[in-house]
Amino acid sequence: MTLTKWWAVTAAAFTITSAVVPAYAADIAAGRKRAEVCMACHGEQGKSQIPGVPNLAGQDRDYVASALKAYRAGTERTNPTMAEMAKPLSDADIDNLAAFWNSLSPAATAQK
Numbered sequence: 001m002t003l004t005k006w007w008a009v010t011a012a013a014f015t016i017t018s019a020v021v022p023a024y025a026a027d028i029a030a031g032r033k034r035a036e037v038c039m040a041c042h043g044e045q046g047k048s049q050i051p052g053v054p055n056l057a058g059q060d061r062d063y064v065a066s067a068l069k070a071y072r073a074g075t076e077r078t079n080p081t082m083a084e085m086a087k088p089l090s091d092a093d094i095d096n097l098a099a100f101w102n103s104l105s106p107a108a109t110a111q112k
């Protein structure tokens with residue numbers, strides 16, 4: 001194999017690998033950005049100050065993701081506020097949001 005061909009094959013393999021890997025990794029920083037709109041109710045650190053609004057800090061990732069999908073679908077969960085919040089979220093937004101809220105320390109949610 002010539003050096004040029006070797007380089008072409010290596011570069012192609014690298015392109016495939018780097019295109020596939022990030023698609024599976026939830027992005028906490030992107031989740032934090034997307035969560036700005038949620039913080040008015042759920043609190044900046046995931047500790048709600050509003051009666052009737054649950055804490056999200058440290059909450060199980062799969063639980064948060066499936067809750068958001070249920071609000072978006074409007075079948076198992078029909079809360080009007082959260083339905084409105086979940087409607088515009090993509091699956092990637094939901095994965096990132098779930099990773100972000102899960103990453104916050106649940107200790108911050110200890111009730112006063």
Ligand code: HEC
Nearest residue numbers: 035037038040041052053054064067068079081082085097
């Ligand atoms: C206007 C206030 C408000 C905003 C903004 C808001 N939420 Fe909520 N959220 C609520 C209320 C109220 C509930 C409880 C709804 C219920 O009883 O099902 C809730 C419930 C949830 C739950 C379910 C928690 C559990 O323990 O079952 C999740 C997850 C959630 N919200 C995520 C989010 C995310 C992510 C955003 C931002 C995209 C957001 N919320 C924005 C008020 C809000």
